[in-house]
Every structure is written in C-alpha cells, then in structure tokens.
Amino acid sequence: MSAHASTSAAANEARGRRSAEDVEYSKTHFRVCRFITETGVKLGMRSVPMATACVLYHRFFQSASLQIYEPYLVAMSAIHLAGKVEEQHLRTRDIINVCHRYFHPDSEPLELNGKFWELRDSIVQCELLILRQLNFQVTFEHPHKYLLHYLLSVRSLLNRHAWSRTPIAETALAVLKDSYHGSVCVRHRPQHLALTALYLALQTYGVQLPRGELEWWQVVCADITKAQIETIMSELLQLYDMEAKCT
C-alpha cells in the first residue's frame, strides 16, 4: 500500500516537475518567439515569412531539447531559412545586425571582422541543422490566406457602412499574428485557426451576422464544432496572459 502510494507520489512529483519545466519552457519559447516577431518587424518581413519562421522554431523544439540547442540561434536561423522558403530573401548581415542590437541595445554596429564571419557561419550551420531535424519539410500552409478569404466572404454579409467602421480585419489579423508566440499555431489546422481568429474578432465587437440554416462558421469549416472554437480561442487568449508573465 505504502509502496503504491510512494510510486504514485513519485509519479505525481515527476509530473509536477515536468509541468513546471513545461511552464518554464513555454516561457522561453514565448520570449524567443517575441524576439522573432520583433526582429521580423525590424527587417521588414511580411506576415507569411514571419509565420514560417515561428512555425520552424516550434516544430524544431517539438523534437529537440532546449538543453542542447541555443534557442536564440535557432530562431535566427529560422528567420533566415523562412526568408528563403517564402521568397523574401533576407541578408544574413541584416539579421546579425538587428539581433546584435536586440541583445546589446544602443550599441555600435558590429565590425565586419572575424567575429562577424563566425557568427554568420554559425547561422548557416544551424540552418542546415534545422533542415535535417525537420526532415526537409519546410513548407507550411498558413492560416493567413484562409483568413483573408473568409474576411471577404463575411464582408459581403454585412452592410458596407457597418464593415467600414468596425475594425474586424485588423483585430483578426492581430490575433493571428500574436498566435505565433505559442505552439497553438502548430497544433491546429490552418483553417481552424483562421476561423477562430475571425470568430474572436466578430465577438469582440458584438457583430451580428445573419442566420441561416447554418451558422457562417459551420459553412466555412464543415468539421468544426463550437467547442473546438472555444478551445482554440482560450488558447489564443492565454497567450496574452503570458505576456504579462514573461516580459
């Protein structure tokens, strides 16, 4: 009896430790993804390449361990690789410059000397590592195009003046962009993510859409249920809570 209890206690403890670790890890991931997004803005990256960079990062650490690999280096290489995959080529020099300044604010730009070239080499090496870790599957379907098409369809349902004064598109895109801070982006189908972002935006402003036999979201994604939408929505909203804890 006591042995059973002790093993279950040990198991619980282990679970507790693991979940504590997970929390720590998710905080780290949040910070690194924030780093990726900020760098992306400073580099003038478009939404889709930025999304690819975050997804590369998340997928890498689904199978790799944070103990072994330096997350910020992986992030920088993910940005570089994403630029290549999504046809918005970024110069390594720019990535290094921006990241260096992120870590050493208000510093002078790096000299183009030996240290610089070493940094460049490490980014390139890490890029190869990411490719191998992901089995060279680096093209992803992102929710953005689905979201934009859904936005157009929903726009046609609304009165044009109501549409023009309600920032539905901005909110939905903002929520989508922020969703890349966590792994929710890799755990759900892109159509579902897009749908949830739009649903969230419509609910925020209390927009009433016409009702038919089916709700608009049932039409757009035949296999989704209200419960699923709610789940994804809560995951998305949790990320905003994390911001307060991590930064």
Add this chain to the structure above:
Amino acid sequence: MDRDLLRQSVSFHGENLLSLLKCEQNENPDFKHLASDLYKSLNQRDKDEQSPVLEQFIARKADLLFAPSWKISEPADEWQEESGEAFAVMPPLEQFMEVSFEERRELFYRDVERGDMVIGRINSVRDFGLFVTLLCTAGGLKRDIEDLEIKALCPKREVPSTGNHDDPLSYYQIGDLIRAGVKDIDRYHEKLTLSLHSSSVSPHMEKVKLGVLNKEDLPLHYTRGEIVSSDSNETFEKLLDDSLGLSNPLNVDFLLGKLGISDTQTPSLMRGLQSKRFKEEDFATTIRKKQSVSWALKCVKTGVGHFKSGRHVDAMNEYNKALEIDTNNVEALVARGALYATKGSLVKAIEDFELALENCPTHRNAKKYLCQTLVERGGQVEEEEKLVTAESLYKRALVLDDTFKEAAEVLEKLQIRIQKSLKLKELEAAKEQEKAKTAETSAEKLRKILKEEKRMKKKRKRSTSSSTSSDSSSSSSSDSSPSTSRKKSKKRKHKRRRSSRSSKKHKRRVSSCSDKTAEDDRDWFPAPANTSASYINQNQSISKLMSESEPVWGAESRGRFEEDLERGSDQVKPAGFRSGVNGEPLKVNERVGNRRDSSSSTQSEYSHKSERHSEFSGRNPSRSERAGNDGGKTNSANTKKDLPLNLLDIFSQIAEFQKDKKQKK
C-alpha cells in the same frame, strides 16, 4: 475611443463586460467619458453563451481595440474584374448558409445603394421602359438574389440612344441579360430604378460597360454559385480548396492590398509589439547604413595611405571599393576626387567633389579642393577658347569660397578677354546684318503674295461641292492618313537633308502651312493629274493668279529669285517654251519625281505639289534666316516647285532677272 463600437460590444456581452471594463480601464481618460453612456445600453444575455475569458480579454485590450487609430484599413477603390486567378472568388456566403428568403430580401433592400451594379433579365418591354428581373449583383454588393425575383424598372430616359433615330428601347428584347446601375431605391416600397447610363454607377466602376451581356460576361461569383446549387456535394471548403486562386503564392499580398492593410506593419494586440515601441535606429536598414559608412571609412583610410606612398592604383581600388560599399560616401568621394585631380582628370574630379558637396555641404576639404580644381580646369578651358565655360567655372569657384584670391584674379583677366572678343563679334555681326537686310524685305513681300494666293484658293474651294472637299479636308487634316504623314515625312526628310540650321520654330510653321496647303491642294485637283482636266484647272488658277498678283510680282522679287531661278532656268527654259502646254505640268512633275525618287502615281504627284506649296511658303522664312547663304541644291529644287504656280509669269521674268544678274555681276 469609438463610442458606438463600445456600446455595441457592451450590449452584446452584457453587464459582466461593463464591470470588467471599469476595472481594467480605470486609468483610461477616454473610457471615463463614455462609461456613463454605456449603462444605458445593456442587454441580458444567456448565461451559457457568456465567455468570461473573452470578456477579460476585451476589457484588458479595450484601449487598443476601440481606439480610432486601430482602424487602419483603407480599401482600394478601383473596381477590378475578378478573374479568380489572383485569389479565389467565392459565391455569396448567404447561399451556403441557406439564409431564408425573407431575411435575404430584407437585407438586400437594407444594403443596396445608389451606384451599385446589378445584372438582370428583361421580362417585358413597355413604351415607358424596361422591366427587369434581377439575377445577381455585379458590384458594390455580393448577395444571392436570384430566387428573390426582385423586379426593377429601367425607365426609357435612362436608356441611352443608339445613334440611329429609332426608339432606343427597340434594341432590347425579352430575355436579354443586361447590366445596369441602380439609380434610385425606394426602400419602403421595395422598388428599384435602374439606369443604363454610366453616370449612374459609382465613380470607381464607371469604366464598366452597361447594357446587354452575354452569358460569359456574368460575374464569377454568380457562375460558381450556380455550380454549387446544382451539385449538392460542393461545400464552401471544397470549392475554396479547388480554386486556382488559393494556390497563388501572392494571394495574401493581393488580398491585404484589397483590404487596404500594409503587410509589413500588421497590427498586433501584444503590448510589446505596438509600433510606437520600435525605434527607427533598430531597424535593419539604418544599422546597415551605419555599418557601411564605417566600413567604407576604413577602406578610405587605407586608400589614403596608399596615395601618400604613391601607389595610386591601389588607392583608386580602395576608394572604389569604399564607394561600392557605401555609395555617395563623402570621404571616399573627396579622396577620389583628389586622386583624379592629381592625375589630371579634372572633369571627373569636379564631378566627385560636387557630389560630395551635395551630400555634405559643409565639408571643408571638399570645398577647398573643388575651388582649386575649378580654377585649374578654367585655365585649361580658357586655352581651348571656350571663354564662357571658363567664366562660369571661375564664378562657381568664387561662389563657393569668396576668399579665394587666385580665382578672383583669373576671373578678372578672363572677363577682360571676353569683352574684347565680344567687341570683335559685334563688328562681325554688324557686317552680316547689312547683307541680310536686302534679302529680308523681298522675303516679306513674297510672303504677302503667297497669302493672297491662298485666299483665292479658299474662295474657289467654297464654290465647289462640299462633300468631297469636306472628306478630303478631314482626311488630310487627320495626321493618321498615310499620305499626309508620308508627305510630311518626305518633306521633313528633305528639310533635314537640305537645311543644316533650320530652327524648330520654322518647322512648326511649315507643318501648319503644309496642313493648309495640303488641304487646298486636295481640293484643287479632284481628278488625277494625268488627265487634261487637272491641267485645265491649273491653267485657270494660274491665269487668275497672274491677273491678280502680277502687279505685286513684277519688280519686287527680283533679288531673291535671281539666285534661285538662275540655276534652274536652263532646264526650265526648254520646258517653258514648248508649244504643248499640256506636257508642262507633267514634265516638271516628272523631273521633280525623279529628283525625289518616287513613283509617278497620282498620290506622289499630289504630294509633290503640296510639298512644293509648303516648301515654297516654308522656304521664305528660312531664306530670311540664311541670309546671303546660297543653299545650292535647295534653291534649284525650289525653283522647280515654284514654276508651275506662276509658269507664264516666271518665264517672262527670267529674261529680266538674267539681265539684272548680269548687271550686278
């Protein structure tokens, strides 16, 4: 904060939201104004539908979500034909949702506005207008309205006339598909008035053609909607996934552009990612620029080292490298300019210094070196006798640095030189002017004669039939007609070949003259020139001209024609004195034709004649400019053209001129 939006949100979510808002947005001054309003608009919401997490989120982010600056999208106004290639064009969502008949009808009448476009089928044609049953929307709205059987009227006055004098309504038949604009709406009575005038649609859709359509012109969202309604397996998802537009890699960019949102500055709701938190110095381009500047400076330093040790080639390489890294780097430009100056390529040096000063107007070395180089260059240029250029160079040097004594001295010397040369030129010019005087006056008189001739031709034109002349005049006046263009091109080629210094002004004058004379020409010879009929006209006109212009012609034009006719006179003489007057116009034309290497078709004859006229009128101003300059071939060719105009006249004058010439010689 947007009051209406807040109110809408609060009324949707209920009391909870309001209390949360008060809690979170306590500090926000904007919120305090509106808080009182919000109490009034509260609805009771079902307990199970409430979402506390969402409400918490809204409350926390309310200052962002409801800020007026949050709305950044500016939809593109241009109406684009949706081809389904840039993005997937989907049928109206209403159709998939199976919204009820009543609701769709109500929503349609609520949302349709003046200026929208609709497509419908004509179901009856009355004498006061067309009755149309709407099929689908085509711009401004995207709704599923086919089964609503909405009827609209397009009154007769809104149907544009077709150009014939028939009733415009007769053009339309029952069953035709037409695209029309919504002119007026009576929402209460649910009546629509349509129009087929393009002014009835919104400005951004004005280019779209209204009127009868083919089946192929129906909008894509309607045709795809038909596919969906016929095949019950087609879901929205399936249709979207099968669309070509979904696989367009650039559809995200395109659609963001359509919605009016910039892709590199997408909004975010995270506090740390708000745009005001980003500093310009942290952006990649800024850092890169700073880095390039310092890198380039390093190269310039090594380059200067090379320069001082005499290794000019290495120095130049370093400077060029620096400029590649950072174009328009001031230090590199100045250093390179100095190197050029030392080597002797002063022009390149000046370019570099000027560029450097553009970027940094206060660079001391750049100014100093530039002044020195300018003075040196001025010296070089002075030796080449380009005094004005030299003057400008010295002046520029003085402008830059007015304490530069050497420049002032050299400038003074130069100015004295210039004055001397100017005086010399004046003397020369005075001599030339005297020569020019005699020629000018006769040129003016000739112009008068020509004007009179033109007036007479115009009078004749009015008396002849109107239709042919109007056609020919319209054709000749339009530049697109090949013969006039050929005429002009021939004429212009001629001018370029012959006149070395013809100014643009007189070319324009010539072309305007040629337009008129071409017109006259066409009218003058309605029949081909090969027949005797044309000759008769010509003869008539010549005799008229002779009678009218003889007194003017007589004594005045001697001096000018002397030179012209002299050369041509030998060849002209035999032609003139031939008994068969018939042959003359042809002969001269042939000769003229040979000269021009063109065929003896009637068109070319017309063209020659008109060219003659035009060149004749055009030549006079040019002659006055080229006073005293024998144009050689020009004049003799001119003679040939002049002759048929006043044939008998000239022939009588030839003898006189020859006598005069002999006298002058």
